[in-house]
Amino acid sequence: MMEHAPAPRRCLLIEDQPTTRDWMLGVLARAFPGIDIATVGSLKAANAWLDQHGRGLWLAIVDLGLPDGTGIDIVRRLQAEQPDVLPIVATIYDDDAHLFDAIAAGARGYVLKDEEAGLLVSYLQRIERGEPPLSPSIALRMLSHFRAPPKKSDDEAGLSxxxxxxxxxxxxxxxxxxxxxxxxxxxxxxxxxxxxxxxxxxxxxxxxxxxxxxxxxxx
Missing domain, CATH: 1.10.10.10 (Winged helix-like DNA-binding domain superfamily/Winged helix DNA-binding domain)
Structure with a gap:
């Protein structure tokens, strides 16, 4: 009896810039040979794709700055509806606000798109070992955030x-x-x-x- 080859793992790449999208496709192909990658360029298109094709999704690479909203909404949706899917943020934003909003929404990793392709491949491959892919500067930012002593605010309303x-x-x-x-x-x-x-x-x-x-x- 002929054995059927296992279906390739599926990835959704959410990126609105064509040049960056093509670059990320190359990175993903190197990181996970044989992976099946679908691409969309907006929040609306991502939601529509998930509605129609979301079953069996393994990995989602999510840009945050989309033309019609924030990719954090997709991370939040996946966390709520498909917690087995791995949402990884790939962005240019390295500030605390974007980072911790994404992590709180359910992101399983956070990498910066200005990394060299080879390094980004190695960060993404950590997924295979059950490790969260994090750019070094992001990992350091997270460590410094939790190591820093709480700051007292002189503002009676407690504004940050x-x-x-x-x-x-x-x-x-x-x-x-x-x-x-x-x-x-x-x-x-x-x-x-x-x-x-x-x-x-x-x-x-x-x-x-x-x-x-x-x-x-x-x-």
Missing amino acids: PRETEVLTLLARGLTVAEAARRIGLQPQTVASYVKVIYQKLCVSSRAEATREAIRRGLA
Whole structure:
């Protein structure tokens, strides 16, 4: 009786930049020879692909800065609906906000796309050994975050330095999108900060937040 070869493992690559997508396809082919890779370039397309083809998915390589949203939404969906799938973030963002949002959402690894291809291949291959693929700078950032002693805040509302920065920009009249560009974050991330700021300050409008910023000498 003829034995059937096992079906190749399936990977979804979510990347909107064609050049980067082609480069990542090469990296994945080297890391996992014979893998079946599907590609999409937006949040909407990723959700549609998962709706139709998500069964049997093994690995998802997720860019965070998509043209219609954040890849963290895909990581969160996979964590909730298909916890056996391995969502790995591949991004240019190496700041705490993106990193810890992704990890909290369920990312099983976090690599930077500016790594050399050979190094990125070796990081991804750690999956085969049950190890989380992490770029060295990301691993160091995580270690330093948990080793650092908690900082006391002089702000009675308990605003973090990043939240104070966002509040300052909003009080100066910048929109969420403009503030996001100024500090190098996605608008969705800044919008999340705004929501937290409103909760901590017990306000419900930009005008009230601005008054609080003025009272603190931020604007």
